[in-house]
Each structure stands twice: as C-alpha cells, then as structure tokens.
Amino acid sequence: MEKWDVIIIGAGAAGMMCAIEAGKRGRSVLVLDQSKKAGNKIRMSGGGRCNFTNYDVSADNYLGDNPHFCKSALSRFTQWDFLAMVERYKIPFHEREHGQLFCNDSAKDILNMLFAECHQAGVEIRLNSTVDTIEQQAGNHFRLNSRRGHDQFHCQSLVVATGGLSIPTMGSSPFGYQIAEQFGLKLKPTRAGLVPFTLQPADKQRFAALSGIAIDCLVSHHHTSFRENILFTHRGLSGPAVLQISNYWQPGELIEIDLLPELDLLAHLKQAQQTHPQQQIKTVLQHQLPKRLIAAFLDEKLLEQPLANSRFEQFETIANQLKQWQIKPNGTEGYRTAEVTLGGVDTDDISSKTLEAKQAKGLYFIGEVLDVTGWLGGYNFQWAWASGWCAGQYV
Numbered sequence: 001m002e003k004w005d006v007i008i009i010g011a012g013a014a015g016m017m018c019a020i021e022a023g024k025r026g027r028s029v030l031v032l033d034q035s036k037k038a039g040n041k042i043r044m045s046g047g048g049r050c051n052f053t054n055y056d057v058s059a060d061n062y063l064g065d066n067p068h069f070c071k072s073a074l075s076r077f078t079q080w081d082f083l084a085m086v087e088r089y090k091i092p093f094h095e096r097e098h099g100q101l102f103c104n105d106s107a108k109d110i111l112n113m114l115f116a117e118c119h120q121a122g123v124e125i126r127l128n129s130t131v132d133t134i135e136q137q138a139g140n141h142f143r144l145n146s147r148r149g150h151d152q153f154h155c156q157s158l159v160v161a162t163g164g165l166s167i168p169t170m171g172s173s174p175f176g177y178q179i180a181e182q183f184g185l186k187l188k189p190t191r192a193g194l195v196p197f198t199l200q201p202a203d204k205q206r207f208a209a210l211s212g213i214a215i216d217c218l219v220s221h222h223h224t225s226f227r228e229n230i231l232f233t234h235r236g237l238s239g240p241a242v243l244q245i246s247n248y249w250q251p252g253e254l255i256e257i258d259l260l261p262e263l264d265l266l267a268h269l270k271q272a273q274q275t276h277p278q279q280q281i282k283t284v285l286q287h288q289l290p291k292r293l294i295a296a297f298l299d300e301k302l303l304e305q306p307l308a309n310s311r312f313e314q315f316e317t318i319a320n321q322l323k324q325w326q327i328k329p330n331g332t333e334g335y336r337t338a339e340v341t342l343g344g345v346d347t348d349d350i351s352s353k354t355l356e357a358k359q360a361k362g363l364y365f366i367g368e369v370l371d372v373t374g375w376l377g378g379y380n381f382q383w384a385w386a387s388g389w390c391a392g393q394y395v
C-alpha cells in the first residue's frame with residue numbers, strides 16, 4: 001500500500017495545475033492517469049497551438065446551473081497569473097480575435113512548462129494507471145484500487161480531475177461522475193458542447209454543395225449571439241460561431257443566422273434598384289456572398305430578375321432568407337468531436353473557495369468534471385488552471 005498526502009486522478013490541465021501548487025506547499029503528490037501520455041487534450045488543443053487563455057475572462061464567459069460558482073476561482077488565479085507563468089518560461093505566444101491567446105509554435109510548450117513545474121514541485125505522474133475503485137476510511141482518508149486491486153494507494157486528500165466525456169479515444173471516462181455519485185453528490189445532466197451541428201436530411205441535401213464555405217455571420221439562440229465564422233461541412237454546420245451557440249442549443253430548437261451582419265440588405269437592394277435598375281438581383285448579391293451559397297438559398301428565377309422589375313416584398317423575402325435564416329439542426333456530432341462536456345458534478349455540492357465536496361471532507365473536484373463550461377476561446381483551460389490552482393492551496 002503506497003501512502004501519499006494527495007492523490008489526483010487525471011493528469012490533464014486541472015490535475016497538473018493542482019499537483020504543482022500542492023507540491024510547492026510540501027505535500028507529497030501522486031497524479032494517476034489511465035492514458036499513455038499526460039495532458040492529451042492540451043497537446044491536441046487549439047489545432048496543436050493550444051488556446052491557453054484569453055485576455056478578457058469573466059463569469060459571463062461560462063455556463064452552468066450556478067453562474068456565480070466560478071467567480072471565486074477565476075478571480076484568485078486569473079489569466080494574468082497564467083500568462084506570467086508562460087512568460088517566465090519564455091513561451092512565444094500571440095493574440096488572435098476576441099483576445100484568444102495561442103502558442104506561436106506548439107501546444108507542447110505549455111505541456112513542457114507543466115511537466116517542468118511538476119518536476120520542480122516533486123510531483124510524481126504515473127501513467128497507464130486506471131483507478132477502478134475508491135473507499136473512504138476512518139479519519140476521512142481514502143483508499144484507491146487500480147488495475148483491479150493489484151495496486152493500492154492511500155491518501156489524505158483525493159482530487160478528481162477526470163475531465164468530461166468528449167473525445168473518448170483520448171482517455172475520457174465517466175469515472176469522476178461515478179465518484180461524485182458514490183459520495184452522494186448530485187449530477188447535472190451531461191451533453192456534448194462546443195460541437196458541430198448535423199442537419200435534417202432535406203437541409204443536408206440542400207447545402208451539400210456548400211461544403212468548405214466559411215462566412216462571417218451572427219448566429220443567435222434566444223438572447224445569445226456570437227459573431228464569428230460558420231463553416232458548411234459535408235455533415236452539417238461547424239465553425240467557431242456554431243460551436244459557441246451549440247452550448248446553448250437544446251434538441252428540437254431553432255437557431256437563427258444572419259449571413260450578412262454588416263449590411264442592411266433591404267436598404268442595399270432598394271438603393272441598387274435606383275442606381276442600377278437593369279442589374280439582376282444575383283449580381284448585387286454576388287458582391288456580398290459566394291455564388292453557390294446564394295443559389296442554395298434563393299430561387300433561380302428570382303435571382304435572374306432585373307432589379308427594376310422587382311417588388312418590395314421580393315426584396316423583403318431575400319433579406320429575410322439571408323439575414324434571418326432559421327434552421328433546426330438534426331442534432332450534434334456528439335462526444336466524438338465535441339470540445340467539452342456541459343453539465344457534470346453539481347456545483348451546489350462543492351465549496352467555490354476550496355473546491356472540496358461539502359459533504360465529503362478531503363474529496364475535491366476540479367476542471368471540466370464540474371458543471372462549469374466555458375465558451376470557445378481559452379476559457380475552458382482558464383477554468384482548469386484556476387480551479388486546479390485553488391484546490392492546490394488546500395489539499
């Protein structure tokens with residue numbers, strides 16, 4: 001039986017950050033992960049360049065049943081704190097749209113920084129180690145069994161940093177949720193987030209020819225909107241604006257897309273009618289949008305009509321179709337391609353200050369396993385760093 005002060009299940013972003021902080025406090029720390037490599041999601045994130053945080057972080061960038069829960073951790077370990085670490089390691093980075101910060105070279109720079117910090121803090125990371133069962137013993141200590149009982153561990157503080165369910169091939173598992181249930185914590189229903197939409201068969205056929213087209217749009221769901229690109233794919237709709245809105249969408253609901261957010265199309269068509277009456281409608285529209293896209297949305301006869309012969313109602317129809325395109329996705333691509341898992345361990349059962357379970361002393365939950373989900377843009381890593389850092393001060 002191995003004895004440790006702190007055992008962390010999951011060597012992802014949250015688990016490693018917690019390990020570093022606990023190690024610095026002189027605690028003996030073991031991180032167990034079932035994968036062959038630590039930090040798989042960091043390695044594959046941001047297209048290999050890891051969007052590690054964002055210049056502009058607030059609780060408004062997160063979803064969860066308790067929108068206030070994340071505030072404490074986000075304010076105690078901020079994006080500036082993580083950035084200071086990145087700068088200390090001289091990792092070259094750059095800002096993209098909406099304050100998103102990416103490595104210039106490779107996500108491996110972030111991983112190597114975490115490994116170096118773990119090493120300095122005396123943390124041991126053990127891979128290929130699936131934790132199978134946990135028991136709480138007298139004095140609030142924990143006993144863990146791995147490899148069906150061949151390896152046994154004992155610790156004072158147990159940290160669950162097992163992440164969500166997305167990308168099952170990357171070691172994700174529902175084990176964190178099972179531990180929560182075992183200790184009587186509530187769970188919020190889980191579903192795939194930051195995920196592309198699939199389309200109903202008729203829409204799929206209608207938009208098949210548009211695969212590969214990306215356009216800057218305003219995508220809305222009720223009162224939430226995102227202004228970023230959408231991408232038509234052979235399966236449906238993707239691109240950053242679609243991934244963002246997927247966090248808010250529920251099956252059966254509509255989303256609305258403004259394909260020309262910069263333009264008052266109705267006024268534009270009326271003006272063109274005055275200045276170029278002999279021009280066809282499609283000529284005006286082709287200055288704004290790709291030909292293939294216009295053809296998929298509007299009737300050919302209407303498109304070939306000269307502006308002079310067009311009625312106001314026809315302009316209204318066109319503006320409606322292109323600026324208030326309403327579409328009901330068939331579903332999402334699910335956990336196979338989702339970047340995150342919405343829902344998870346109910347934050348009402350967790351201290352927002354220490355990340356300890358209120359009814360299980362010594363048991364902590366951090367990162368994506370909790371019901372805290374960020375927007376696309378470095379917010380999910382910032383939550384992992386912040387919650388991991390905070391728990392690391394107490395475990």
Ligand SMILES: Cc1cc2nc3c(=O)[nH]c(=O)nc-3n(C[C@H](O)[C@H](O)[C@H](O)COP(=O)(O)OP(=O)(O)OC[C@H]3O[C@@H](n4cnc5c(N)ncnc54)[C@H](O)[C@@H]3O)c2cc1C
Nearest residue numbers: 010012013014034045046051131163171367368378380381
């Ligand atoms: C393709 C992709 C790209 C992304 N890009 C970005 C990005 O650029 N910016 C951003 O902010 N977010 C991004 N995300 C989201 C981000 O990666 C996650 O939110 C973040 O990694 C969550 O960190 P975590 O430590 O909570 O969990 P994870 O990083 O998922 O780590 C959990 C770990 O627990 C281990 N584990 C699970 N069960 C067990 C068990 N029973 N025993 C032992 N180990 C176990 C897993 O192997 C895993 O290593 C991306 C996600 C994906 C899938």
